[in-house]
Amino acid sequence: MNIVLLSGGSGKRLWPLSNDIRSKQFIKIFKNLDGSYESMVQRVYRQIKNMDADAVITIATSKTQVSAIHNQLGEEVGISVEPCRRDTFPAIALAASYLHDVKGIQEHEAIVVCPVDPYVNEDYFQAVQELSHQAETGQANLVLMGIEPTYPSEKYGYIIPTDNQSFSKVETFKEKPDRKTAETYIRQGALWNSGVFAFQLKYLLDKSHELMDYVNYQDLFERYESLPRISFDYAVAEKEKNIQAMRFQGQWKDLGTWNTLSEAMEEPAIGKVIMDESCENVHVVNEMDVPVLAMGLKDIVIGASSEGILISDKAQSSFIKPYVDSISQQIMFAEKSWGLYKVIDVAEDALTVKITLNPGEQMNYHSHKNRDEVWVVINGTGRTIVEGAERRVKSGDVILMQAEDRHTIMADSVLTLIEIQLGAEISTQDKQKFKLEGEE
Amino acid sequence: MNIVLLSGGSGKRLWPLSNDIRSKQFIKIFKNLDGSYESMVQRVYRQIKNMDADAVITIATSKTQVSAIHNQLGEEVGISVEPCRRDTFPAIALAASYLHDVKGIQEHEAIVVCPVDPYVNEDYFQAVQELSHQAETGQANLVLMGIEPTYPSEKYGYIIPTDNQSFSKVETFKEKPDRKTAETYIRQGALWNSGVFAFQLKYLLDKSHELMDYVNYQDLFERYESLPRISFDYAVAEKEKNIQAMRFQGQWKDLGTWNTLSEAMEEPAIGKVIMDESCENVHVVNEMDVPVLAMGLKDIVIGASSEGILISDKAQSSFIKPYVDSISQQIMFAEKSWGLYKVIDVAEDALTVKITLNPGEQMNYHSHKNRDEVWVVINGTGRTIVEGAERRVKSGDVILMQAEDRHTIMADSVLTLIEIQLGAEISTQDKQKFKLEGEE
Numbered sequence: 001m002n003i004v005l006l007s008g009g010s011g012k013r014l015w016p017l018s019n020d021i022r023s024k025q026f027i028k029i030f031k032n033l034d035g036s037y038e039s040m041v042q043r044v045y046r047q048i049k050n051m052d053a054d055a056v057i058t059i060a061t062s063k064t065q066v067s068a069i070h071n072q073l074g075e076e077v078g079i080s081v082e083p084c085r086r087d088t089f090p091a092i093a094l095a096a097s098y099l100h101d102v103k104g105i106q107e108h109e110a111i112v113v114c115p116v117d118p119y120v121n122e123d124y125f126q127a128v129q130e131l132s133h134q135a136e137t138g139q140a141n142l143v144l145m146g147i148e149p150t151y152p153s154e155k156y157g158y159i160i161p162t163d164n165q166s167f168s169k170v171e172t173f174k175e176k177p178d179r180k181t182a183e184t185y186i187r188q189g190a191l192w193n194s195g196v197f198a199f200q201l202k203y204l205l206d207k208s209h210e211l212m213d214y215v216n217y218q219d220l221f222e223r224y225e226s227l228p229r230i231s232f233d234y235a236v237a238e239k240e241k242n243i244q245a246m247r248f249q250g251q252w253k254d255l256g257t258w259n260t261l262s263e264a265m266e267e268p269a270i271g272k273v274i275m276d277e278s279c280e281n282v283h284v285v286n287e288m289d290v291p292v293l294a295m296g297l298k299d300i301v302i303g304a305s306s307e308g309i310l311i312s313d314k315a316q317s318s319f320i321k322p323y324v325d326s327i328s329q330q331i332m333f334a335e336k337s338w339g340l341y342k343v344i345d346v347a348e349d350a351l352t353v354k355i356t357l358n359p360g361e362q363m364n365y366h367s368h369k370n371r372d373e374v375w376v377v378i379n380g381t382g383r384t385i386v387e388g389a390e391r392r393v394k395s396g397d398v399i400l401m402q403a404e405d406r407h408t409i410m411a412d413s414v415l416t417l418i419e420i421q422l423g424a425e426i427s428t429q430d431k432q433k434f435k436l437e438g439e440e
Numbered sequence: 441m442n443i444v445l446l447s448g449g450s451g452k453r454l455w456p457l458s459n460d461i462r463s464k465q466f467i468k469i470f471k472n473l474d475g476s477y478e479s480m481v482q483r484v485y486r487q488i489k490n491m492d493a494d495a496v497i498t499i500a501t502s503k504t505q506v507s508a509i510h511n512q513l514g515e516e517v518g519i520s521v522e523p524c525r526r527d528t529f530p531a532i533a534l535a536a537s538y539l540h541d542v543k544g545i546q547e548h549e550a551i552v553v554c555p556v557d558p559y560v561n562e563d564y565f566q567a568v569q570e571l572s573h574q575a576e577t578g579q580a581n582l583v584l585m586g587i588e589p590t591y592p593s594e595k596y597g598y599i600i601p602t603d604n605q606s607f608s609k610v611e612t613f614k615e616k617p618d619r620k621t622a623e624t625y626i627r628q629g630a631l632w633n634s635g636v637f638a639f640q641l642k643y644l645l646d647k648s649h650e651l652m653d654y655v656n657y658q659d660l661f662e663r664y665e666s667l668p669r670i671s672f673d674y675a676v677a678e679k680e681k682n683i684q685a686m687r688f689q690g691q692w693k694d695l696g697t698w699n700t701l702s703e704a705m706e707e708p709a710i711g712k713v714i715m716d717e718s719c720e721n722v723h724v725v726n727e728m729d730v731p732v733l734a735m736g737l738k739d740i741v742i743g744a745s746s747e748g749i750l751i752s753d754k755a756q757s758s759f760i761k762p763y764v765d766s767i768s769q770q771i772m773f774a775e776k777s778w779g780l781y782k783v784i785d786v787a788e789d790a791l792t793v794k795i796t797l798n799p800g801e802q803m804n805y806h807s808h809k810n811r812d813e814v815w816v817v818i819n820g821t822g823r824t825i826v827e828g829a830e831r832r833v834k835s836g837d838v839i840l841m842q843a844e845d846r847h848t849i850m851a852d853s854v855l856t857l858i859e860i861q862l863g864a865e866i867s868t869q870d871k872q873k874f875k876l877e878g879e880e
Contacts (some may be wrong), residue, residue, distance in 0.1 A: 015733070272748075274763050278756055289786055290748040291767055293455070296756025300737070304749060308730040311751050316718055316736025323714050327731055344784045345794050345858070346729055349835070350818035352792070352858050354785050372836055374816050376860045378790035395789070396812055396862050398838055418785070418792050418860055420816045422836050 001052050001132045002105055002201075004080070004095045006088065007041065007061040007069070007116040013257055015324040016307035017285060021334045024255070025117045026068045029285065031266040040117045040255065042072050051125045056103065059116070060095040067337035078103065083224045089235040090227040093208035094220055100201055101217035107202035110135035113232075115195045119253040119264045127248045128196060134167060135198035140244040142237060143198045144170065146191025148249045152182035155254075157193040157233075159245045164189050170243040173233070191245060194252060197237070207236055258301040258310070258317035271304075281314070306332035306342055331428070338363055339411075344418075351421040357382070357411035365408040365434045371423030373407070375399040380415035384408065385436065406434050441492050441572050442545055444520070444535045446528065446635075447481065447501040447509070447556040453697055455764040456747035457725060461774045464695070465557045466508045469725060471706040480557045480695065482512050491565045496543065499556070500535040507777035518543065523664045529675040530667040533648035534660055540641055541657035547642035550575035553672075555635045559693040559704045567688045568636060574607060575638035580684040582677060583638045584610065586631025588689045592622035595694075597633040597673075599685045604629050610683040613673070631685060634692060637677070647676055698741040698750070698757035711744075721754070746772035746782055771868070778803055778851075784858075791861040797822070797851035805848040805874045811863030813847070815839040820855035824848065825876065846874050 009023040018024045028037035038046070041059075048055050058078040059069055066079060080095040092113055099105040110132045118124065127145060134143045146159045157175055161168035173193065174185060212227060214220040237243065255261045262283035269275060271286030276295040286292045287305040294302060301317055303310040308327065312320070330351075334341045338361035345352035357363070357380075365385065375384070381394045386407045393399065393409070401407045403423065409415070449463040458464045468477035478486070481499075488495050498518040499509055506519060520535040532553055539545040550572045558564065567585060574583045586599045597615055601608035613633065614625060652667060654660040677683065695701045702723035709715060711726030716735045726732045727745040734742060741757055743750040748767065752760065770791075774781045778801035785792035797803070797820075805825065815824070821834045826847045833839065833849070841847045843863065849855070 016730075274766065276756065276759070276763060278753070286749075288749070290456075290746065290769070290772065292749045292751070293760070293763055293767075294751050295760065295763070296753025297740070297751060300751070302749075302751060306730065309726075309728070309732045309744060309749060311732070311734050311737060311740070311742060313718070313736025316716065319716070320733070320735065323716060323733055323735070326714065327733075329730070332730065344792065347794075347818055347856060350856075352784065352794075352818075354787075354792075374836075374838055376814050376816070378787055378792075378860065378862060396814075398814055398840065400838065416787060416790075418858070420818065420858055422818060 001055045001129055002099060002109055002111045003048060003055055003057050003128070003132075004092065004099075004111060004113045005041075005044065005057065005059045005116040006091065006113060006195075007059050007065055008085075008091075009117075012321045012324045013318075014261060014303070015320060015327075016305040016310055017287065017303050019307050019331055019333070021064060021331055022068065023065065024261075026065075026072060026335065027285075029261065029265060029270065037270065039072055040119070041069065044114075044116060044118070044120075045073050045077070047120070047122060047125050048128075051122060052129065056099075056105070058095055058099060058103070060091050068335045070337060071335055083221065085229075086224060086227045087229045088232040089230045090212070090224065092204065092232050093212065094217070094224065096201060096204045096208060097214075097217035097220050100205060105201055107200070107205065108136075109201050110198050111201050111204065112196065112198040117255060118194070119251075119255045119260075121251050123250040124248065124252060127246065127250070131196065131198045131246055134244065134246065135200055138200065139167075140169075140242050141199060141203050142240050142243045143167075144237075144243060144245045145194045145196035145248050146245040147194050147252045148247055149182075149186050149190070149192050152179050152186055153192065154179055154182060158182070158185045158190040159193050160185065160188060160190050161245050164247075167244050167246050170245050173238060191247060192252075194248070204236075211235060258303065258312060258320070259314040262301050262314065306344075337361070349422065349424050349426070351426050353419045353421065355417050355419050357409065357415045357417075359411055359413050359415075362410035363408045365406055365436045365439075367404050367406045367432050367434070368421075368423075368430045369403060369432070370425040370427070370430050371421050372403055373401045373422070374420040375401075375409070376418045376420075378416050378418060380411060380413040382409055382411040382413075382415045384410075388437075408436070441495045441569055442539060442549055442551045442641075443488060443495055443497050443568070443572075444532065444539075444551060444553045445481075445484065445497065445499045445556040446531065446553060447499050447505055448525075448531075449557075452761045452764045453758075454701060454743070455760060455767075456745040456750055457727065457743050459747050459771055459773070461504060461771055462508065463505065464701075466505075466512060466775065467725075469701065469705060469710065477710065479512055480559070481509065484554075484556060484558070484560075485513050485517070487560070487562060487565050488568075491562060492569065496539075496545070498535055498539060498543070500531050508775045510777060511775055523661065525669075526664060526667045527669045528672040529670045530652070530664065532644065532672050533652065534657070534664065536641060536644045536648060537654075537657035537660050540645060545641055547640070547645065548576075549641050550638050551641050551644065552636065552638040557695060558634070559691075559695045559700075561691050563690040564688065564692060567686065567690070571636065571638045571686055574684065574686065575640060578640065580609075580682050581639060581643050582680050582683045583607075584677075584683060584685045585634045585636035585688050586685040587634050587692045588687055589622075589626050589630070589632050592619050592626055593632065594619055594622060598622070598625045598630040599633050600625065600628060600630050601685050604687075607684050607686050610685050613678060631687060634688070644676075651675060698743065698752060698760070699754045702741050702754065746784075777801070789862065789864050789866070791866050793859040793861065795857050795859050797849065797855045797857075799851055799853050799855075802850035803848045805846055805876045805879075807844050807846045807872050807874070808861075808863075808870045809843060809872070810865040810867070810870050811861050812843055813841040813862070814860040815841075815849070816858045816860075818856050818858060820851060820853040822849055822851040822853075822855045824850075828877075848876070 014024040025040040060080045080098040269284045272291040273284045278296045280298045284302040332343045339357040454464040457467045465480040500520045520538040709724045712731040713724045718736045720738045724742040772783045779797040
């Protein structure tokens with residue numbers, strides 16, 4: 001099976017655990033049997049591999065998520081990187097070209113496109129596989145997975161099929177309706193649109209060439225910025241006459257809000273948390289180093305990270321977005337290709353950051369125009385290069401870098417350092433990258 | 441008027457704003473007209489000085505609070521420092537000796553003893569002044585201030601007077617009763633014991649010499665550790681036959697819990713706080729640099745500091761102590777004589793601290809046996825001395841100290857630095873102090 005996972009999203013609705021760099025699918029919130037935690041993307045990846053060890057999984061995502069994906073899924077996973085955001089149709093077209101031109105997938109093979117963040121069980125991916133088989137038969141150009149509605153939700157789009165068979169021809173799509181209209185749809189046998197669909201690769205390549213002018217994957221990648229912002233639903237699904245929908249009745253949850261996320265937590269608290277006995281239906285995720293003490297609370301979610309602290313009534317938490325939009329501060333933590341970055345102090349003309357490099361990893365060789373930096377190694381061993389001069393470093397060593405000095409650090413073991421940035425104009429934009437001698 | 445303010449207390453009940461070093465009376469929580477905030481001790485000090493600019497105010501406290509008191513009240517305030525904790529009778533005896541032997545207060549003058557943390561208005565200190573005048577008349581050996589009860593509280597001791605006059609002879613004292621007994625007391629005209637009392641200095645000096653063997657203030661100070669732990673109530677009040685109580689009917693609040701503290705807040709939020717419109721009766725004190733977002737909460741207090749985060753139902757907050765007792769971590773912030781100390785990162789074998797020195801201030805000249813230290817100055821100018829070698833420092837300068845190196849820093853302007861402590865056994869106990877050349 002070939003599966004394309006769409007990994008998008010900003011980080012507003014699950015603030016402060018998500019931010020502009022870490023989307024919700026990377027929050028480690030699901031407990032494994034061994035006591036560790038996995039993220040939405042790790043859970044989905046594991047579930048697919050459990051069902052079909054040979055599945056070819058490609059993640060369609062933006063540049064900003066590549067480091068997090070490799071950190072969480074390893075180097076093996078295929079990634080189709082969107083140079084910028086251009087909505088789902090260009091993203092799926094790019095992934096399709098990648099599968100054909102780079103991965104050598106044959107045109108008659110089926111591709112399933114699936115959001116990266118449904119909270120589901122194994123039966124869901126069995127259904128995904130059936131969807132793939134159905135697309136291979138060629139009976140329809142597009143095969144959708146519809147979810148049997150459990151209530152007249154106003155949050156989802158609806159698929160109206162012509163009958164109640166497990167595979168039905170699709171009559172029409174309806175956008176998010178009001179409650180009353182949703183009730184009418186459900187009486188007519190309508191399904192929620194899960195965002196999962198399958199097609200033969202040739203179908204999508206043809207559509208792509210029909211709608212966009214490009215030669216192959218590399219060409220499409222280079223032109224990406226000039227492509228129109230257009231959704232797959234609008235560009236393809238709504239215009240296609242030959243569509244089938246498959247009914248799925250198993251568990252399917254959209255973990256888009258703190259409320260739904262907390263329902264999927266195996267235990268009420270993650271991190272340093274103390275709850276008194278009078279707490280009822282309280283969920284806490286604390287990524288800070290200091291404890292959270294919760295007393296006498298009911299139906300509350302609490303999230304704490306370097307970005308800030310959320311305390312919300314569960315139902316109310318779905319209205320979080322405008323409040324998070326009103327917060328303007330720099331990114332306080334980030335998962336990098338080489339490890340972790342966490343701001344620990346913000347002062348006038350100075351920023352203090354804790355940096356953890358994974359063994360064998362290194363930063364880019366880079367410089368800053370407008371700031372000096374001081375590194376104090378607090379744990380581990382490695383090497384630094386500053387203006388071409390290499391030096392072995394260990395805990396207690398101090399490395400000084402003036403503005404414009406090119407510098408990097410390589411970790412032998414896990415290497416932790418405190419970085420102090422000094423200057424009147426500190427900005428993440430202020431970074432020039434260089435090649436080290438011998439690098440290509 | 442001579443007034444002794446008793447400033448004791450650990451920091452459990454108002455965690456995380458208070459800790460083992462910062463007692464609740466130093467939390468800046470009351471808004472001034474100019475938009476700044478004052479603490480309980482600052483508010484009480486200001487109220488006394490407003491009423492009687494010539495009042496001689498002495499704060500009886502332990503060594504650990506001296507820096508905070510000077511920082512908040514200035515260098516002028518009299519402090520009677522208890523070398524260790526020995527309950528209220530030795531503390532009051534020491535303060536009385538200090539007033540007589542050091543401050544030259546005459547034996548016939550009245551002294552009022554008062555807790556440092558009542559939340560009161562000006563009328564309270566007018567009553568305190570009346571209490572002082574009454575003690576001066578010598579009609580009774582001890583004059584107490586009793587509070588007219590507003591409900592049958594189980595939290596307070598009760599004074600049973602012989603009649604309902606504004607000054608009455610005291611018949612007896614009753615310890616914290618149950619609700620039913622409290623109701624009976626109140627029907628009998630009983631008063632809450634406010635902990636405020638007045639006497640002529642001679643009375644207390646006589647009692648002190650009667651119960652403890654010492655010559656003068658200096659001698660008592662030196663013997664302090666060998667004194668018995670005994671309360672003033674037990675040693676003096678309960679045995680004294682000639683006591684009067686004065687009735688006070690004005691506002692009097694004991695800000696001992698988050699619930700009562702929040703009632704005294706002028707506005708619902710201090711610090712970076714966003715509350716949505718659906719919050720009702722919510723109070724937030726956020727001393728962190730990152731925002732707190734509160735949504736859909738009712739009757740909740742939230743406190744956040746470097747120590748941790750409390751979210752509690754208001755009524756439930758009075759049961760906080762055992763939960764705070766269960767938290768074991770190092771002190772995360774402290775107000776020092778020279779400025780502020782805040783832990784910003786805790787790692788294995790390393791601690792990162794942000795240190796702010798006030799202009800003209802300096803640390804003790806000191807060394808550590810078991811840790812190296814690195815200072816990176818991030819703001820301001822000053823001088824460092826390391827092993828006798830003096831050096832001018834400014835933002836960006838790095839100072840290295842090996843274990844055993846004697847070191848200090850003096851601030852010209854406000855001086856901020858990041859201190860990185862490195863070693864396997866980092867402890868606040870690991871500190872040896874030295875004199876600088878020319879110091880006495």
